[in-house]
Amino acid sequence: xxxxxxxxxxxxxxxxxxxxxxxxxxxxxxxxxxxxxxxxxxxxxxxxxxxxxxxxxxxxxxxxxxxxxxxxxxxxxxxxxxxxxxxxxxxxxxxxxxxxxxxxxxxxxxxxxxxxxxxxxxxxxxxxxxxxxxxxxxxxxxxxxxxxxxxxxxxxxxxxxxxxxxxxxxxxxxxxxxxxxxxxxxxxxxxxxxxxxxxxxxxxxxxxxxxxxxxxxxxxxxxxxxxxxxxxxxxxxxxxxxxxxxxxxxxxxxxxxxxxxxxxxxxxxxxxxxxxxxxxxxxxxxxxxxxxxxxxxxxxxxxxxxxxxxxxxxxxxxxxxxxxxxxxxxxxxxxxxxxxxxxxxxxxxxxxxxxxxxxxxxxxxxxxxxxxxxxxxxx
Numbered sequence: 001x002x003x004x005x006x007x008x009x010x011x012x013x014x015x016x017x018x019x020x021x022x023x024x025x026x027x028x029x030x031x032x033x034x035x036x037x038x039x040x041x042x043x044x045x046x047x048x049x050x051x052x053x054x055x056x057x058x059x060x061x062x063x064x065x066x067x068x069x070x071x072x073x074x075x076x077x078x079x080x081x082x083x084x085x086x087x088x089x090x091x092x093x094x095x096x097x098x099x100x101x102x103x104x105x106x107x108x109x110x111x112x113x114x115x116x117x118x119x120x121x122x123x124x125x126x127x128x129x130x131x132x133x134x135x136x137x138x139x140x141x142x143x144x145x146x147x148x149x150x151x152x153x154x155x156x157x158x159x160x161x162x163x164x165x166x167x168x169x170x171x172x173x174x175x176x177x178x179x180x181x182x183x184x185x186x187x188x189x190x191x192x193x194x195x196x197x198x199x200x201x202x203x204x205x206x207x208x209x210x211x212x213x214x215x216x217x218x219x220x221x222x223x224x225x226x227x228x229x230x231x232x233x234x235x236x237x238x239x240x241x242x243x244x245x246x247x248x249x250x251x252x253x254x255x256x257x258x259x260x261x262x263x264x265x266x267x268x269x270x271x272x273x274x275x276x277x278x279x280x281x282x283x284x285x286x287x288x289x290x291x292x293x294x295x296x297x298x299x300x301x302x303x304x305x306x307x308x309x310x311x312x313x314x315x316x317x318x319x320x321x322x323x324x325x326x327x328x329x330x331x332x333x334x335x336x337x338x339x340x341x342x343x344x345x346x347x348x349x350x351x352x353x354x355x356x357x358x359x360x361x362x363x364x365x366x367x368x369x370x371x372x373x374x375x376x377x378x379x
Contacts, residue, residue: 029228032221033243033251035278039211039218040317042172043120043162047320050082051120051213052089052113052165054106058126062156065202066126073206080319081214084116092116113165120171120213121163127175129156131198154197155179156205162212176208215318222274223307225267232258232265239271248278266292270304282312286329305329 043049053070056063067086075081084092089112106123113121131154157177164171180197183190183204190200210216224240227233239254252275258268269292276285285308289301309330316323 029226031224031226031240031244033224033240033274034219034246035222035248035274036217037220037311038315038318039216040314041215042174042212044171045119046215046317048080048082049120049214050116050118051084051122052109052116052118053083053085054089054109054121054123055086056124056126056158058129058158060126060129062126062129062131065131065198066124066156066158066205069202069206070124070209073203073210075210075214075216081210083214084113084118089113089116110163110165110168118165121165122209122213123161123163124158124209125160127157127159130154131156131201153180154201156201158205158209160209160212172212174212176205178205178208220311222278223303224274225270227265227267230262230265230267232262232268235261236265236267236271243271243275248275251275266300270301273301273304273308277308277311280315282308282315283324 040046041049053067056067056070071085074083089109092112092115109121109123130152155178157175159175160173161170162172163169178186178201180201183200187200187204187207190203207216222243224243225236226240227236235254235258239251239258242248242251242254252272255268255272255275258265259272262268269288273285273288273292276282276288286305289305289308292301309328312324313328315321
């Protein structure tokens with residue numbers, strides 16, 4: 001009797017397992033594809049900005065090389081960014097922007113920026129750098145290489161300040177530190193940079209620096225539906241392969257064919273909405289998501305809707321556009337609470353605290369060291 005009961009229990013478990021596998025197969029899986037999206041700048045002004053690049057301070061030749069990298073990495077052609085570099089500012093102001101000790105003259109830079117009608121000044125100072133890495137010695141013995149310490153990768157650390165030209169006040173400061181490993185990971189296109197590891201580091205640092213004041217584009221991974229046994233799945237997977245290569249136009253054509261032949265294929269319509277977002281047609285993207293919900297009602301497309309709307313918000317903020325006429329589908333994200341807005345509650349009385357909270361040399365929960373030591377010891 002017991003064996004029969006155990007056998008039935010095992011059959012039930014196997015049946016439940018096959019049901020789970022079947023649901024996963026029918027619902028499909030997920031895969032990612034790279035997509036270029038807009039990233040808003042970190043300054044209060046949205047839309048087009050006019051930036052004056054001040055002379056970069058610091059010691060060594062890293063300052064001059066970073067100055068050249070900032071000019072090479074300028075988002076161009078980009079109608080949202082107008083920039084003036086130190087040579088242009090010096091010609092406008094008619095005075096030297098660098099003092100006798102090779103340090104930037106802040107007052108001269110501000111005057112030249114105001115005279116040229118700039119919005120912000122991006123002023124940097126090289127804190128530390130390691131760029132001139134010596135080449136490996138061909139005569140060095142290669143025995144016991146496993147015990148040798150790996151050479152330190154090239155890096156540069158630059159502290160940036162963003163100054164509002166109208167008020168002359170600093171509105172943001174940030175330190176950007178990046179090495180060769182990070183540069184190759186964040187910007188794969190720099191792997192073929194001709195100037196070697198130090199050139200990759202300088203270009204990556206310059207790109208990160210431009211993102212402080214100018215709207216830029218970055219690559220993010222979009223989540224695609226990956227069906228297997230639903231009708232039209234083969235064509236949808238073919239489109240996914242094109243999207244993985246960055247060919248969203250060819251991917252959209254495959255998905256549209258699958259949607260035309262099998263109008264209830266949710267994966268085809270969901271991926272079509274992402275294809276519309278890739279070419280910044282967010283109205284069409286929302287329409288296609290609604291079509292997917294028509295045949296598959298529920299919250300199955302909610303993660304895709306959230307992802308698309310966040311990218312649309314960044315797109316509107318970067319280009320200085322108004323919200324869509326139909327409004328946003330999701331509520332505005334909550335604003336971060338500043339430290340001065342957090343209500344301060346007085347700590348509890350020590351007599352009301354449980355005995356197990358009286359750990360030696362550690363203040364009770366909610367108490368600071370000063371508050372704890374100022375109270376009489378309660379045994």
